[in-house]
Amino acid sequence: MPPNPPPDHDDPVVNKSLSVSLFSWTLILMLTLVWALYDEVVTLRPWKGYQARFAGLYAAHLKQLKPKKAMQEKEIKESDEYQRLQQQVEEASQAAATQTSAIRNRIANGINPRTNTVRPAFQALRGEIGALTYQLEISTSESTKESLAADIEGGKQRQQELDLALDDGSGDTETVSWTYPQLEAEMSRLRELRVKLQSELVALGGPAGEAQRQLDAYLQNLMYGLTETQIQGLINKMEQFEVSIKQIHLGDIDWVDRCESCHAGTREPVELTKASMGGEAVFTSHPSRDLLKIHDPEEFGCTPCHNGNGRATSSVTKGHGRYKHWLWPLFEKENIEAGCQQCHSQEIVTPQAEVLNKGRELFLNKGCWGCHRFEGFDKEADLLSDVRNEIKFRDKEKAANEKQVRRNNELADDPDTSDEQASYYNARSQALQLANSQLDARLTTLKAERKSLTQEVRKFGPSLKEVRVKLRKEWIPVWLKNPHEFRPGTKMPVFRLEEDEIQAIAAYVWQNGVEGSLQKHPPGDAARGRELFETRGCLGCHSIGEGEQKMGGSFAANLSRVGEKTNYDFLVRWIHDPAEVTPEAGATGDEVHLIPVMPNLRLTFADARDIASYLLAQKTDATYAAADYMDDPERAEEGLALARRYGCAGCHEISGLETEGRIGTELTLEGSKPIERLDFALFTHPAKVEGWYSHKGFFEQKLQDPAFFDQGKVREPGERLRMPNFNLTDDEITALTTFLLGAVDTALPANYRFEPEDERADIQRGWWMVRRYNCTGCHQIRPGDETSFMGMERYQDPDWVEQMPPQLYSEGARVRPDWLISFLSNPALSETDIHRNGIREYLHARMPTFQFTERQVRTLMRFFMARSSQPHPYIDDQLAPLSAAERTLARRLFTSRGAPCLKCHMTGDPGHDRNATAPNFLVAAERLKPDWTRRWMLEPAGIAPGTAMPSELFRHEQGRWIFDGPLPAIFEGYEGDHADLLVRYMFQFTPAELRRLRSSSVQ
């Protein structure tokens, strides 16, 4: 036997109790399990708590709402109209009741029992005959066939005795003895009878059904929001509310958003506010139902617009994506419209995104695109290069085709070629020639476009080629030093320039200006000039006065100190025709002179002199130091390098710098640039600590103070950050930040993006023009637009209200496209009589002549047409010609005491037209569309709120519109529509007719 090993006294397994440690570990394990379970069920699922609270709060809110709705509903139901409609329903159903019940009785007590008796007898016999027929078909012996045929015939002729209820529903019965064909005939007769009676029943229910529909519609019309029953439905839904993950899954891009697991009230049909949901903002409804209608969350989800981590459900921070590892944090409330930009990147105006729109407008009108390329903001230049490339390509294609034609012809004419081959070559040649003819058409279009685009390309700021003609020399360095001090709010930003840099740039600009002479003008009448300046329309874009005294628009310069910088003769020339240039400053070689944005107001020289005299007096007594250094060629040399460095040519046309590129970084996708590539410089760490290490933080800081990230750096002037300071307001910074945050390389596929190719694209393109030329400085295009005129004191006076430029809400529906094209090209509508408005001669404000190219005129025309849903191209409405009798009627009505049309509308008589406030009828036919004209006469305030044209001129009676006033006696017996009659009269108006009216109305 092997010796027993000595007992191991030190073995803890044997010698020590493990209970304590086992117990402790078990306890820890248990606690961990409990913790894990708790975490799993509660901590990681905060949405459960949200949903439970939501269901409670929502149900409570609904219960509060219900009695109010019940009251509202009750009030409506007690109204006379409702009672009347309800009675109608009852009467209609009663009227049908007797017949209905007779038919129902006939079906129940006649047709049903009769069918129930006939059907089994018929079916039994049909089965028997069917079985016999089958046996006959499969039988092979002729004799069996014969006997079976006899059996079948016997079955058909067998008489069956039946007790049948009569089909009139009286309950009486009859006894019949029928063969199979008789039974079959009866079955089909009964079927037809039933169908006939049932359709009679439906017809009888018609009037009652119609009355019921009217009743329901009446209630629905007057009720706001949901009815009591609907609210009860929601309460029931909340009672059965199931706590679960609520998610939207976008199948096509495999996108999951679980936002509604907490934001449970987003899409509820009742509007939920923070107050109505116990102060919990998380449960409020989406603030814009209209937006959700266009962007159904089932199709668009939540995070494609809002950003954030749609899948995360474990915490608010995770869900909102506000942690280090999520690249797309939820947009802050003030930047929420950034989400629109990624899909609406082609637009400058997106409805319902006013902050974003402002950001885009600032980017355009502060000239950001002068230094920073941003796709779409220098469209004309981009298009021009596309068009030039295509022209080159098409030219080559054409030449290649010509070459091939020559070759084919040679081959065809070659004696060695067979006839068959020759005709093949000839056919090829012909096809190529036809293709070239198409190419010619395309080239003509492209060249016209190139011509337009060449004129449309622009720089943001004014040309500096004419500084010597235009500016006071000593003013230039003062301006360069701090433009905002001279002219607060100007678009020229403040550069970080040292004194010697200012001198050098001033010298360069001055010495590169062309020499030229100006026509000398005698002084004008400044007082008259002031009146003209304030009423002709200058203030649509320009402003004058500072602080409280400021009036006018912010699109163009504030002219409060313009007298300090320029000279009289230049000002007269500029006001008279902004496109006129000193010949030396015009086009040189390939370059074209860029046309200024300022339009031509078609002023006489006398007017221009008066306005210039007034403007020249706008100055302070500031003194200007002599600037002889500006003539030093060496300084100019230094200045050239500096002008390049600071990108002056990004915004200005400067001799010698015509081909300079942009100096800033491209911003088209700046919002999705990796954050590491945004240079926080020495502020990387502080930004992380302070919580602004984000795109938003960077953009805001940079816009607030473009030199900010240079702080703490040791840099020579030539190495410093170059971006100048625009002195933006906080609102402007928010708007621009929103725009930049939305400027991303979107992950969404093309079908999510708004890139229409139909008339909506016309609207998109038009808005760019509207913004570029500041149409909204004078005109309202969308409801809520504020023009510069609306803010001016003069136009608050009741006498001046009608002097505001016309509203253009429905311009596309109002005017004919061909007329609009000619008007936009020449608003005087005349080649000779140009110092006036073509249509509204009575307006002091004048529609200026813009130097629009054909392409631009077309773009604007299509913009207005598309906004008013007009078909393109427009086809004339054919109006029925007026009979002689109708003409007399219309003429009488037109000049009657009751309808003094010619009191306000122009007639061509200068004495009368001085006080006119509406256009001449003579131009109606060539300018207006008949359907719009009719709508205008019936409800002008619905088309142009505040118009001088009175409303309710007509009343609707028995399906036609009748003039609501004393009618001339000859209208007795006239059955036509009066509005219609007047439209037809107006569209067939002639100068002779007007003369006739004028003489008769004076009497």
Added chain:
Amino acid sequence: MIFQKNFGVLAAVALLTVVGCGGGPETAEPEAPVAGEEYFKVDPATAAGVSGKVNFEGKTPKPVRINMSAEPDCKKLHTATVHAEQVVVNENGTLQNVFVWVKSGLEGKKFEVTKNASLNQKGCIYRPHVIAMQAGGTISVSNGDPLTHNVHPLPKVNREWNKSQTPGASDIKRKFARQEIMLPVKCNIHPWMRAYISVVSHPFFAVTGEDGSFEIPGLPPGTYTVEAKHEKYGDQEMSVTLVDSESKEVDFTFSAG
């Protein structure tokens, strides 16, 4: 809860019945107020008032002639020269067409609508030139001329309208729902025609007439700002404190400056 609500309605109805019965024969049955909204009633026993006149000092401006020659139909209606009513100084040296009202001191009180306004068009002139009414009240405009006018108020906070009125047409009746002082009314056909309507949220206002005086009775005791407003000479304010049944005189003076 429902019981309480019903009780509230019942109480309101009961109260109304009592008030209705106690009002005496001359009081018209007031329109039933919406439940929960109570009109403020001035206790006749303690009602106070403000009255006074609006003086004018300085040189009376030369009357501005209205030139109706563009409208022979209007011109025919007058034998004498017509003058604009922008500044009308009375023989006793007071100013006509000044709108006087309690501008503040009545906040939070809601008054039954009793004061409506009417405007007539006669001889292509609005008569009277300055009128006033209570917010929620009705303005009725009549046409006393044998020609068509259009009535076009130009409000800022109320809804705008513009209706033509043919000779002999029935009166135009419209409501203005919100307070708005001196809102202009014009006729687009006859551009010289101008009237001003003041719409006030309470019934304590007056317009000076041919004697230049005004009277605002029936005010509850309290401290008020009384404002006098003139189309051309702007506005003036005065603070008055009225104790029970007190009637105070307040005079304003506008100067030609």
